[in-house]
Amino acid sequence: NAGVTQTPKFQVLKTGQSMTLQCAQDMNHNSMYWYRQDPGMGLRLIYYSASEGTTDKGEVPNGYNVSRLNKREFSLRLESAAPSQTSVYFCASSGLNYGYTFGSGTRLTVV
Amino acid sequence: DQQVKQNSPSLSVQEGRISILNCDYTNSMFDYFLWYKKYPAEGPTFLISISSIKDKNEDGRFTVFLNKSAKHLSLHIVPSQPGDSAVYFCAVSAGNNRKLIWGLGTSLAVNP
Numbered sequence: 001n002a003g004v005t006q007t008p009k010f011q012v013l014k015t016g017q018s019m020t021l022q023c024a025q026d027m028n029h030n031s032m033y034w035y036r037q038d039p040g041m042g043l044r045l046i047y048y049s050a051s052e053g054t055t056d057k058g059e060v061p062n063g064y065n066v067s068r069l070n071k072r073e074f075s076l077r078l079e080s081a082a083p084s085q086t087s088v089y090f091c092a093s094s095g096l097n098y099g100y101t102f103g104s105g106t107r108l109t110v111v
Numbered sequence: 112d113q114q115v116k117q118n119s120p121s122l123s124v125q126e127g128r129i130s131i132l133n134c135d136y137t138n139s140m141f142d143y144f145l146w147y148k149k150y151p152a153e154g155p156t157f158l159i160s161i162s163s164i165k166d167k168n169e170d171g172r173f174t175v176f177l178n179k180s181a182k183h184l185s186l187h188i189v190p191s192q193p194g195d196s197a198v199y200f201c202a203v204s205a206g207n208n209r210k211l212i213w214g215l216g217t218s219l220a221v222n223p
Contacts, residue, residue, distance in 0.1 A: 004154070033210075040120075042215035043155070043200065090154050098143050098204050100211065102154030 002026050006091050006103035013081040013110045021076040021106050023091030029101070031094045032074035033058075034066060036087040037105075043090070049074055081110045114138055115203055117214035124221050130188040132217050134201030137182065143204040144177060145211065146186045148197045155200055159186070191221045 004025045013019055025032065034046040045058030049068040063085060065077045074093075078085060086109050092100040116135045124130045132146075142163040147155040161168040161175045161184070168175050174187045188195055201214040 040215065043213045045210070048210060092154070098145060098160060098211070099157040100147075100155075102156070104154050105152070 004091055004093055004101050004103035006089075006106050008106060009104065011106060011108050013078075013108065015082060015110060017081050018077070018079050019081065020078075021089055021091070021108075022073070023075060023103060024073045025091075025093040025101070026072065027093060027095060027101065028071070029093035029095040030071070032068065033092045033094075033100070034064075034074070034076045035090045035092065036060065037090060038087050046076065046089075081108075083110045086110045112137075113215075115201055115212050115214040117199075117201055117217045119217050120215070121218040121220070124191045124219065126193055126221055126223050127190045130186075130191045130195065130219055130221065132186040132188075132199050132201075132219065134184050134186075134214055135182060136184075136203050138203075138205065139179070139182065141203040141205045141212075144175070144184050145202045145204075146173075146175060147200045147202060148195075149200065149216070150197050158199070188219075191219075193221050193223050195219060196221045 007022045030051045033048040035043045044060045047066040049055045052071045067075045089106045091103040094100045114137045145160040146158040148158045149155040159170050159173045159175050161177050177184045198216045198218045200216045202211040
């Protein structure tokens with residue numbers, strides 16, 4: 001099925017470890033996004049990429065980096081994980097209309 | 112300061128009755144409004160949308176109403192079903208960058 005694929009689905013990290021969350025879409029969408037969802041905080045934008053080759057900060061970019069590898073793939077990297085980064089992470093993409101398609105999420109725990 | 116507010120964190124409704132979820136926004140420049148539904152352990156999924164040139168959009172059991180003068184939109188679900196139990200997010204867009212601004216969500220419980 002067409003859509004947004006995120007890996008991994010679950011991850012436990014120790015404080016200070018690094019990891020990369022992967023995201024790929026097969027809908028030929030130009031724009032891609034990384035969000036985090038925390039209880040009572042809704043969806044907060046970390047970074048987005050309006051098109052291949054461009055990336056911009058969202059509301060909560062500190063502690064994260066991104067790479068728009070090509071039109072399909074947009075990865076999120078935590079260089080030195082902190083307990084405050086324990087969250088559920090969602091990748092999304094959008095095309096010419098305003099509707100976003102979301103991945104199923106990555107549940108990250110930093111201990 | 113929140114630009115998109117969903118003032119009710121939760122709502123409980125009996126099966127078969129109407130569910131009304133509300134959303135307020137602050138900026139009259141917002142031009143496109145969307146509702147998403149989210150089940151636990153899944154990503155949000157698009158439900159229904161409306162542009163600022165309309166005041167109503169209907170899709171089956173779901174209707175979105177937009178009151179631009181009050182900067183208010185609402186989602187009506189009629190009749191409500193237990194499978195509608197989920198968190199509903201309101202989102203708005205301003206301009207062409209396709210970036211959405213999200214409310215905090217309302218958790219709807221439809222009781223059999």
